[in-house]
Amino acid sequence: MAATFKGGYHVDDHKSLTNAKPTQMLDGCDVHIFPLRQHIGAPLTPCVTVGDYVYVGQKLADSDQFVSAPVHSSVSGTVIDIKQHIHDSGTMIASVFVENDRKYEVYKGCVPHDYRNMSKENVLELIRDAGIVGMGGAGFPTHVKLQPNTKVTHVLINGAECEPYITSDHRYMLEEPEKIIYGLKVCMYVLGLSDGYIGVETNKQDGMESLKNSSEFNEHIHIVPLKKKYPQGAEKQLIKAITGRNVPAGKLPADAGCVVINATTAVMISELFKTGIPPVIKNVTVSGDAIKNPSNFKVRIGTPVKVLIDKAGGFVSEPQKIISGGPMMGITQYNIDYPVTKTTSSVLAMVKAPKTYDEDAPCIRCGRCVSHCPMHLMPYKIADCSKKGDVDTAKDYNALECIECGLCSYICPANKNLLQFIRMIKPDVMKKVRGEAQKNGK
Amino acid sequence: MENNLIMSSSPHIHTSSTITKIMLDVIIALLPATFVGVYFFGLRAALVVIVAVMSAVLSEWVFEKVTKRKNTVSDLSAVVTGLLLALNVSSLVPLWMVAVGSAFAIIIVKQMFGGLGKNFVNPALGARCFMLIAWTGAMTTFSAPLADTVTSATPLAIMKDGMDMALPSVWDCMVGNMSGTIGEVSAIALIIGFIYLLIRQVVSIKIPAMYIITFAVLTFLFGKNPMNAEYLVYQLLTGGLLLGAFFMATDYTTTPTTNLGMLIFGIGCGVLTFLIRRFGGYPEGVSFSILLMNLVSPLLERYTVPKSFGNRGGVYHG
Numbered sequence: 001m002a003a004t005f006k007g008g009y010h011v012d013d014h015k016s017l018t019n020a021k022p023t024q025m026l027d028g029c030d031v032h033i034f035p036l037r038q039h040i041g042a043p044l045t046p047c048v049t050v051g052d053y054v055y056v057g058q059k060l061a062d063s064d065q066f067v068s069a070p071v072h073s074s075v076s077g078t079v080i081d082i083k084q085h086i087h088d089s090g091t092m093i094a095s096v097f098v099e100n101d102r103k104y105e106v107y108k109g110c111v112p113h114d115y116r117n118m119s120k121e122n123v124l125e126l127i128r129d130a131g132i133v134g135m136g137g138a139g140f141p142t143h144v145k146l147q148p149n150t151k152v153t154h155v156l157i158n159g160a161e162c163e164p165y166i167t168s169d170h171r172y173m174l175e176e177p178e179k180i181i182y183g184l185k186v187c188m189y190v191l192g193l194s195d196g197y198i199g200v201e202t203n204k205q206d207g208m209e210s211l212k213n214s215s216e217f218n219e220h221i222h223i224v225p226l227k228k229k230y231p232q233g234a235e236k237q238l239i240k241a242i243t244g245r246n247v248p249a250g251k252l253p254a255d256a257g258c259v260v261i262n263a264t265t266a267v268m269i270s271e272l273f274k275t276g277i278p279p280v281i282k283n284v285t286v287s288g289d290a291i292k293n294p295s296n297f298k299v300r301i302g303t304p305v306k307v308l309i310d311k312a313g314g315f316v317s318e319p320q321k322i323i324s325g326g327p328m329m330g331i332t333q334y335n336i337d338y339p340v341t342k343t344t345s346s347v348l349a350m351v352k353a354p355k356t357y358d359e360d361a362p363c364i365r366c367g368r369c370v371s372h373c374p375m376h377l378m379p380y381k382i383a384d385c386s387k388k389g390d391v392d393t394a395k396d397y398n399a400l401e402c403i404e405c406g407l408c409s410y411i412c413p414a415n416k417n418l419l420q421f422i423r424m425i426k427p428d429v430m431k432k433v434r435g436e437a438q439k440n441g442k
Numbered sequence: 443m444e445n446n447l448i449m450s451s452s453p454h455i456h457t458s459s460t461i462t463k464i465m466l467d468v469i470i471a472l473l474p475a476t477f478v479g480v481y482f483f484g485l486r487a488a489l490v491v492i493v494a495v496m497s498a499v500l501s502e503w504v505f506e507k508v509t510k511r512k513n514t515v516s517d518l519s520a521v522v523t524g525l526l527l528a529l530n531v532s533s534l535v536p537l538w539m540v541a542v543g544s545a546f547a548i549i550i551v552k553q554m555f556g557g558l559g560k561n562f563v564n565p566a567l568g569a570r571c572f573m574l575i576a577w578t579g580a581m582t583t584f585s586a587p588l589a590d591t592v593t594s595a596t597p598l599a600i601m602k603d604g605m606d607m608a609l610p611s612v613w614d615c616m617v618g619n620m621s622g623t624i625g626e627v628s629a630i631a632l633i634i635g636f637i638y639l640l641i642r643q644v645v646s647i648k649i650p651a652m653y654i655i656t657f658a659v660l661t662f663l664f665g666k667n668p669m670n671a672e673y674l675v676y677q678l679l680t681g682g683l684l685l686g687a688f689f690m691a692t693d694y695t696t697t698p699t700t701n702l703g704m705l706i707f708g709i710g711c712g713v714l715t716f717l718i719r720r721f722g723g724y725p726e727g728v729s730f731s732i733l734l735m736n737l738v739s740p741l742l743e744r745y746t747v748p749k750s751f752g753n754r755g756g757v758y759h760g
Contacts, residue, residue, distance in 0.1 A: 236752075250752065321448050329453070333447065334447050362461075362560070367700075376748045376749060378748070
């Protein structure tokens with residue numbers, strides 16, 4: 001029996017579009033764009049100026065804050081500009097433009113390390129300096145995760161990849177399984193754990209086999225089959241499935257004794273220690289019914305998405321939506337000039353614009369949002385509170401616990417965008433909770 | 443090109459399920475029972491079904507026209523209401539009463555309270571009880587199966603009043619060869635319909651299961667003939683228990699959406715049905731039980747809000 005959690009739903013995954021396609025390495029393009037925000041945390045200040053020559057793996061920007069992650073060049077060449085550029089969050093972000101000289105000379109500071117001969121502090125410092133963040137999309141700095149305040153008993157690699165369409169982690173499992181396991185071993189070393197777990201959804205049986213057959217596999221690495229169900233890869237649901245533990249409301253995985261690392265992040269950690277190069281190349285799935293040849297690419301970070309779409313044969317017909325990330329939680333884009341960043345795992349283009357919502361349709365109280373909510377909330381109740389502006393009741397219905405997976409909106413037969421209403425009331429609830437906490441503090 | 447891109451918040455895909463498809467599934471699930479009813483009670487039963495459905499649809503259309511609301515006939519919910527009402531009355535009920543009943547269900551019970559999703563009791567059941575009280579004689583006169591005109595007592599009435607009449611065989615109760623309302627007579631047809639709904643994941647088994655189990659246990663232990671398996675089987679197969687449990691007590695709008703709420707709802711229906719049948723004036727009691735539970739379902743839901751993921755305890759102390 002595959003491990004899982006209560007709630008959730010298997011959303012049609014469309015992974016067959018790309019899951020059997022080997023990853024193709026793309027050449028770099030003429031100019032690479034490096035947004036100075038590819039992480040959650042303190043903003044960066046550039047450490048290069050226009051005209052500087054930079055190498056592959058050379059740091060472009062950093063911050064002196066702890067919760068932050070520097071950005072590195074993925075090509076060698078000259079810094080030609082530092083200016084605002086469109087980012088997949090939809091906003092303009094200061095970005096470093098590097099003209100690629102196509103020599104791909106590696107920065108001299110990038111040398112391999114054997115983590116077993118290093119102190120834990122040095123390993124963490126190396127990871128921080130390489131700007132490794134949660135590559136699944138969240139972008140939380142990995143070195144922070146690896147220094148939890150509480151004692152941790154489990155380190156989990158998240159290979160669930162439960163979002164439809166995306167197959168980039170799956171391809172890593174098939175093509176570079178040893179890197180995922182090696183990355184996990186580095187995390188185990190830092191956390192002082194003897195065993196590590198890799199959770200993989202059962203729609204990736206070949207991925208699990210590949211991991212088990214890899215040279216790095218041993219009896220301390222546990223491959224856990226997970227039920228094919230969205231959102232199996234959500235951090236709290238993954239922890240529940242593998243360890244049976246509940247992360248309490250408002251707490252972090254570490255409070256449940258767990259650290260969760262994305263599979264791609266593990267690959268990047270492995271690359272860092274084996275080659276010395278920080279994350280500069282990553283797998284990106286280009287898919288959707290508007291793409292001529294849906295593909296998996298290995299892309300140098302900073303490549304404009306337009307180039308990826310061209311390499312995938314361009315559009316079959318005019319797409320109505322371009323999505324960065326998966327269709328359940330991804331962000332729609334209004335142009336395709338934005339570059340691939342550390343957190344880009346896929347680019348989707350859809351012809352038939354997936355659903356606009358109908359707020360006229362009545363809720364028939366079918367209860368599907370309630371029975372499928374992975375956080376065991378009552379989405380339709382919270383959405384109701386949101387419409388009425390009833391913050392207190394929304395708080396009582398635990399609105400703040402919503403992880404915004406989108407399943408309630410997906411599954412609603414009345415075609416209501418429940419999640420959007422929940423999102424609308426969350427900031428008010430947060431304000432209320434903080435206000436109360438302050439009052440109680442005094 | 444870029445100017446035509448749609449910007450929206452996630453999620454960007456959507457299930458193909460719609461309200462209309464759900465209603466269509468319910469209609470399909472009710473068809474076996476409808477056909478069996480027409481087979482045993484003849485064309486008269488077919489007429490009742492047609493009049494009930496037409497009256498329901500027409501009432502909805504007219505009401506929405508008059509009140510200038512969005513037309514919702516196409517969501518098929520009015521068809522379901524009309525069909526359910528038809529299956530819940532005798533084939534001998536005068537057609538004008540059926541038409542009035544359907545109109546009552548749609549206009550008074552459903553639309554006056556805000557339409558689909560807002561009604562506080564099941565419209566078909568509300569109308570049935572209205573008809574039962576308004577025209578008790580007509581509503582409790584039943585046709586014998588395969589004989590259009592002869593009136594006959596239902597098995598439950600026979601058992602209740604201890605009448606000196608032969609009960610139909612258990613097999614007859616399974617296929618529907620007994621007197622009763624159009625849709626309640628065939629257990630097999632109802633079970634087939636319900637299995638279809640379960641396969642299509644339209645309804646959950648929780649309420650019907652709790653309802654039937656609770657009722658069966660109480661009847662077996664404390665019924666008129668306790669510890670009598672045969673009596674229990676008759677009690678389960680007759681009196682619209684299956685029709686009510688499968689198709690009325692699973693109505694979305696008037697039942698709780700929470701897990702625990704559904705279980706309590708089912709148990710409540712079972713207890714009330716047992717009490718009415720055992721101690722009440724009516725031989726059956728399914729309709730009143732479900733109606734009464736409909737009324738408390740908002741309360742049930744309010745007190746059975748599921749524990750959220752993060753409030754389930756399990757804090758790890760390492």
